[in-house]
Amino acid sequence: MPRAPFFHQLRLAVSRWLAPRGGEAAGIAVPELAQVPQTPEEIDAAAAAAGIVIPEACAPGVAANLALLASHAERMRGGGA
Numbered sequence: 475m476p477r478a479p480f481f482h483q484l485r486l487a488v489s490r491w492l493a494p495r496g497g498e499a500a501g502i503a504v505p506e507l508a509q510v511p512q513t514p515e516e517i518d519a520a521a522a523a524a525g526i527v528i529p530e531a532c533a534p535g536v537a538a539n540l541a542l543l544a545s546h547a548e549r550m551r552g553g554g555a
Contacts, residue, residue: 483526510544512537 511520517537521528528536 483524510540510547512540512544 511517517528517540
């Protein structure tokens with residue numbers, strides 16, 4: 475089954491969102507550690523910010539993938555099991 479292009483777009487958007495930023499020097503507020511969106515509201519906001527529409531049928535899969543990403547990010551930051 476081919477992957478839908480929006481999954482690739484969402485992955486790129488989340489990667490950019492989690493990447494370190496140099497915006498502090500420009501007066502842009504940058505969080506200490508970016509968090510992976512996990513609630514439906516956070517996921518919708520992140521998708522909207524990236525200009526992505528997540529089809530309703532895909533929302534559970536997107537949420538599951540982001541939960542997995544969040545657990546990996548937590549481990550990489552030294553937490554979790």
